[in-house]
Amino acid sequence: MVQRKGWQLPNIRLLSTAAAPEPVMAPSREGPAVVDCALYSGGIRQPGERSVKELFEAARDTADAFVWIGLHEPTEAEMAEVAEVFDLHPLAVEDALSDEQGPKLERYEDTAFLVVRAASYVEHTELTETSxxxxxxxxxxxxxxxxxxxxxHGSIGGLTAVRADLEAHQDLLAQGPWAVVHAICDRIVDVYLKIAAAFQRDLDFVETQVLRREAGSTIGQIYQLKRELVEFRGAVLPLQQPLTMILDGRTVKMSKEIRRYFRDVNDHNNRVVDRIAGYDDLLNSLLQARLAQVTVDQNNDMRKIASWAAMAALQTAFAGIYGMNFKYMPELEWRYGYPGLLIVMLITTALLYRSLRRAGWL
Structure with a gap:
């Protein structure tokens, strides 16, 4: 048995009379990895103070009982102790400790290993290029x-509320361990739906800004929102395969009632997937529209520059001709030649300006 200072899993005493509140923890965890542990029989949390090993032995001796232990960012030593008690496969334990794991479902003999990515929406008063x-x-x-x-893993996806809700619905909790899995997946997917609705508000704001000519959204803001959508999609889209495997009835064994509940979770997840696909298309369209606006603005600027350059070139032409110092030139010896030339230059410039203005170049 691996031992750590102040903690040894099989000898931990956890009160089973009520679920202990789960602290909000940062990624660098402080305190024990075990958040809560309890024995459930017939959907009822069993009272008493026993170690995790004793709870598991009691569950094996009771027909309708099981143990639910919750961990938060355990170390290798802590996870090794849990694996020893529940006889977990080493490959699954390695995946449970890995920093990067996408949603998946794997079977290791009589144990299923499921990975689900939780998500939360970060409230912001203003959408910036780094939001x-x-x-x-x-x-x-x-x-x-x-x-x-x-x-x-991570500071989100706390399961205290899920445990409390399940303990309040004993008929559902009596369905066994997969009822716990359903409750967790259902809560996570429900949050997906809320994030999708919040994303819609951000998209509506960006769309409005893009269509405003005077103060449109920057390309950086649109690109940042697209990056955040990619991160959200990385949590939602890969979950389709594990849910399909659960529903096929061959990969895992569970009651028909729980499988019906999982079908509802799968429907909600598919709704989020469809909305993400729509959001991605809309962001691509907004990005193209903003790029088109930038191109049009640049073309307008170039036309204005070219128009002013044309008017300057006209004056330069007059000045260039009369700066050649030829002896015989029209009106060269005329008393009013200089002011006359200035008047001609002014009139031709005004006519050119009016023509360019009517053409929409100025």
Whole structure:
């Protein structure tokens, strides 16, 4: 048994009378990795003070019981102790500790390993070129016949509220470990829907700004929103495959009732996927529209520059001709030749300006 100072998992005493509040933790965790652990029998949290190993042994001796232990950013040593108690596969344990894991579902003999990416919307008063719109985390779940081990990475995706809701619905919790998995996935996908709605508001704002000629959104703002959408899509889109595997009835075994609940989760996730695809198309269109506006503005500027250059070139032509110092030139000896030439230059410039103005170049 691997031991750490002040913590040894099989000997931890966790009160099972009520769920302990889950602290909001930063990515660099402080304190024990075990957030909460309890034995459930018939959908009811069992009272008593026992170690995790004792709880698991009690679950195996009871027909309708299982253990749910929640971890937050465990170390290798802490995860090794959990793996020893629940006999988790080393490859799955390695994936549970990995920083980068996309949504997936794998089977290791009698244990399923599911990875889901949690997400949250970052409120902002103004959308800038560096605004963070979506923050993501990860929830990894080991699911066996008599246990559920949840491993959370990141500061989002807390499961305290999920546990409390499940304990308030004993009939659902009595369905077993996969009822816990459904509740977690359902909560995460519901948050996806809220993020999608918030994204719609940001897109509406950007669209309005792009169509405003005097103060449109910058390309940097549009590109930043597109990057945040890519991060959000990386959480939502890959979840389709694990949910499909759950629903096919061959990869994992669960009751028909729980599978119906997962079908609802899958429907909601597909809705978010469709909305993300629409958002991506809209952002591409807005980006192209803004680039077209920039091109048009540049062309307008070039036409104005060319117009002023033409008027300057006309004056330069007059000055160039009379600066050749030829002896015989029209009106060279005329008393009013100089002011006359200035008047001709002014009139021709006014006529050229009027012509360019009517043509829309100025």
């Amino acid at each position: 963070e719109v979506v923050e993501t985390g990860s929830v990894r779940m080991f699911v066996g016949e008599k246990f559920v081990v949840t491993v959370r």
